[in-house]
Amino acid sequence: MAFLKILFDNLREGPATEAFPFGEAATPDAYRGKVTFDETNCVGCNMCEHVCAGGAIRFSEKEDGLHFLIWHNTCISCGLCAHYCPTKAIKLSNDWHLSHLQEEKYEQVDHAVVPYRHCTSCGERLQPGGPMLHQLAFKGTNPRSQRLMNMCPDCRRKASYSGEAL
Amino acid sequence: MKSFDMPVGPLHLSLEEPMYFRIDVEGEEVAGIEITAGHVHRGIEYLTAKRNIYQNLALIERVCSLCSNSHPQAYCMGLEKIAGIEVPERAQYLRVIADEIKRAASNMFNVAILAHIVGFESLFMHVMEAREIMQDTKETVFGNRMDLAANVIGGVKFDIAEDRIAYVIAQLNKLEPILVKEIIPLYETNSSILSRTRGVGLINRDQCIDYGLMGPVARGSGYAYDVRTAAPYAVYDRLDVEVITYPDGDVWSRAMVRLKEVVEAIRLMRLCLRELPEGPLTAGPLPFIPAGEAITKVEAPRGELIYYLKTDGTDIPARVKWRVPTYMNWDALEVMMVGGRISDIPLIVNSIDPCISCTER
Numbered sequence: 001m002a003f004l005k006i007l008f009d010n011l012r013e014g015p016a017t018e019a020f021p022f023g024e025a026a027t028p029d030a031y032r033g034k035v036t037f038d039e040t041n042c043v044g045c046n047m048c049e050h051v052c053a054g055g056a057i058r059f060s061e062k063e064d065g066l067h068f069l070i071w072h073n074t075c076i077s078c079g080l081c082a083h084y085c086p087t088k089a090i091k092l093s094n095d096w097h098l099s100h101l102q103e104e105k106y107e108q109v110d111h112a113v114v115p116y117r118h119c120t121s122c123g124e125r126l127q128p129g130g131p132m133l134h135q136l137a138f139k140g141t142n143p144r145s146q147r148l149m150n151m152c153p154d155c156r157r158k159a160s161y162s163g164e165a166l
Numbered sequence: 167m168k169s170f171d172m173p174v175g176p177l178h179l180s181l182e183e184p185m186y187f188r189i190d191v192e193g194e195e196v197a198g199i200e201i202t203a204g205h206v207h208r209g210i211e212y213l214t215a216k217r218n219i220y221q222n223l224a225l226i227e228r229v230c231s232l233c234s235n236s237h238p239q240a241y242c243m244g245l246e247k248i249a250g251i252e253v254p255e256r257a258q259y260l261r262v263i264a265d266e267i268k269r270a271a272s273n274m275f276n277v278a279i280l281a282h283i284v285g286f287e288s289l290f291m292h293v294m295e296a297r298e299i300m301q302d303t304k305e306t307v308f309g310n311r312m313d314l315a316a317n318v319i320g321g322v323k324f325d326i327a328e329d330r331i332a333y334v335i336a337q338l339n340k341l342e343p344i345l346v347k348e349i350i351p352l353y354e355t356n357s358s359i360l361s362r363t364r365g366v367g368l369i370n371r372d373q374c375i376d377y378g379l380m381g382p383v384a385r386g387s388g389y390a391y392d393v394r395t396a397a398p399y400a401v402y403d404r405l406d407v408e409v410i411t412y413p414d415g416d417v418w419s420r421a422m423v424r425l426k427e428v429v430e431a432i433r434l435m436r437l438c439l440r441e442l443p444e445g446p447l448t449a450g451p452l453p454f455i456p457a458g459e460a461i462t463k464v465e466a467p468r469g470e471l472i473y474y475l476k477t478d479g480t481d482i483p484a485r486v487k488w489r490v491p492t493y494m495n496w497d498a499l500e501v502m503m504v505g506g507r508i509s510d511i512p513l514i515v516n517s518i519d520p521c522i523s524c525t526e527r
Contacts, residue, residue, distance in 0.1 A: 002348075002356070003288065003289065003356070006292055007288060010292070030306060031309050032309035032310055032315070051218075051221060053217070053221040053222075077310070078223070079315050079323065080221075080224060083318060083323040084220070084451070092309070094309075
């Protein structure tokens with residue numbers, strides 16, 4: 001008999017389920033959904049690839065830069081990549097609208113190129129991420145470090161030694 | 167009386183997971199039972215030795231969805247023990263919150279299934295709807311309804327800021343009255359529930375100790391063993407956990423232990439949110455794990471979960487081995503079922519809250 005009251009209350013309150021797909025389904029901000037990647041913040045440390053449990057993230061070194069590839073269908077949304085990313089270039093958005101047609105299953109890929117830097121003095125190729133790493137390591141930059149950070153180690157040594165970077 | 171063998175499983179309408187029993191039946195009565203395991207073996211222990219310690223965090227979490235926080239927690243505790251990592255206090259409190267929120271949802275799920283097996287579908291839906299409050303909380307705080315991904319080596323990777331604390335407390339305030347004023351009294355007094363569950367699937371305290379039973383099954387027989395008080399981890403030693411026991415050792419007692427543990431979990435979460443200290447969430451970004459061995463144990467929703475870890479100085483573990491509570495609880499089914507009726511088999515199986523995906527990983 002005690003249950004009749006619960007039934008009556010439930011009847012009065014109406015459906016407890018969300019109206020999706022005819023209405024919006026509430027999605028919390030912290031929901032772990034589709035991975036987003038910001039190539040301007042990436043420093044090419046490859047940690048996200050190392051920790052990726054499903055092997056969804058791949059980095060490869062090409063002529064024009066580091067090629068980043070994420071297979072969204074292999075991603076398990078564990079968030080380890082975002083946790084271990086030092087510059088938070090890789091993040092999990094709360095977008096969970098990942099359903100697609102069977103024939104589109106190999107197209108669920110995002111690709112980005114992280115460009116190399118080039119030494120301002122000799123033009124040699126450098127790994128990406130100077131300003132971001134400076135921000136992490138020294139909590140900021142000054143005019144001298146800004147001049148030095150886009151040089152290769154050899155040119156930087158020469159510049160420091162000759163005093164031209166001062 | 168005519169006796170015959172009756173196979174139940176591996177896929178059976180009345181079972182929630184693939185289990186295979188050969189039941190020796192005399193008339194309506196169960197005379198003997200033989201259990202065959204291994205139908206959902208996936209070789210996960212082997213896979214852990216093929217992945218690095220970070221990838222294993224996600225793999226181990228997916229051993230089982232209902233105790234999916236206990237596994238990574240025991241695993242992280244093992245690595246932290248080997249490497250001598252001191253987990254920050256705030257992370258310890260947050261780990262307890264993650265643990266208890268999973269316990270609350272897992273126990274309510276099992277108790278709801280009990281109502282479903284009894285045939286009381288509207289009560290099943292009511293308990294599941296109440297459980298949904300916890301599911302929504304998990305989704306909002308951790309980002310997923312089942313796999314919280316809360317633990318990393320040396321800490322946690324989620325935070326509960328001030329506005330979230332208020333939200334979680336509001337959710338707990340929503341759940342507690344439904345649980346205490348509606349659900350628990352229904353399970354205590356409803357005649358459909360009582361007539362199917364009282365005096366069914368009996369096991370006494372001594373048999374529990376003989377079989378090495380853990381968790382709510384043992385506590386439902388009056389054996390007050392709980393890892394949270396016997397060998398406290400995280401900050402359980404400061405929380406004064408109440409170990410809930412019932413004396414009778416039947417299906418009903420085990421369900422009541424689970425329901426009362428949800429109330430206790432709510433109290434522990436409130437306490438943790440109140441005491442939550444300021445500080446970092448992890449001990450540092452990248453730990454070095456030297457060669458070593460460790461054994462850790464945590465109280466999963468089903469009982470004591472033991473992890474053994476062996477590392478060799480690389481970031482791929484040499485061996486990860488775990489023992490889950492369902493393994494022993496499962497064996498004790500022969501005590502609970504023999505002498506019972508055929509119609510009670512699903513109820514008794516459900517009462518140990520079997521987690522076959524953990525047991526047969």
